[in-house]
Amino acid sequence: MATFTMAPLFRQSIGFDRFNDLFEAALRNESGSTYPPYNIEKHGENSYRIVIAMAGFEEADLDLQVQVGVLTVSGSKRAPAKSEEAPAVTYLHQGIAQRSFKLSFNLADHIEVKGANLVNGLLNIELERVVPEEAKPRRIVINQGDKPALLN
Numbered sequence: 001m002a003t004f005t006m007a008p009l010f011r012q013s014i015g016f017d018r019f020n021d022l023f024e025a026a027l028r029n030e031s032g033s034t035y036p037p038y039n040i041e042k043h044g045e046n047s048y049r050i051v052i053a054m055a056g057f058e059e060a061d062l063d064l065q066v067q068v069g070v071l072t073v074s075g076s077k078r079a080p081a082k083s084e085e086a087p088a089v090t091y092l093h094q095g096i097a098q099r100s101f102k103l104s105f106n107l108a109d110h111i112e113v114k115g116a117n118l119v120n121g122l123l124n125i126e127l128e129r130v131v132p133e134e135a136k137p138r139r140i141v142i143n144q145g146d147k148p149a150l151l152n
Contacts, residue, residue, distance in 0.1 A: 035101055036075075046129040050105065054123045056098045062123065064116055069107045071125070076100040110135065 038052040077098045114126040
């Protein structure tokens with residue numbers, strides 16, 4: 001495994017410590033999980049969607065949580081209730097995976113989860129970038145003399 005230093009990227013940057021952690025995590029987890037398959041889509045300047053294939057899962061089988069900038073989607077198939085009428089099933093081929101899983105997505109600053117829905121076996125998670133006024137660019141006035149400029 002090749003090692004490299006991130007120092008050149010941080011020489012003129014302040015507060016980007018989290019990027020270093022993201023790069024290191026990506027290098028450690030090169031063989032990331034491919035189950036369940038998912039897409040990450042961009043819809044416009046500030047809208048995103050994660051679409052996860054959820055064949056055989058119901059809403060009650062899934063759990064979505066956001067904590068400290070990380071969206072975690074996990075699922076586990078609950079065992080069906082035993083019934084005398086339900087026949088025993090012997091699979092000749094079982095290609096539809098319904099195993100437990102856990103996916104984590106690192107969210108950039110100001111990305112909020114707006115909602116999620118399960119339609120036709122696809123879990124759609126809607127995300128939006130909501131930049132607060134104080135984080136938007138603002139002009140700083142430069143005064144001459146000894147008095148500092150007042151910020152608007």
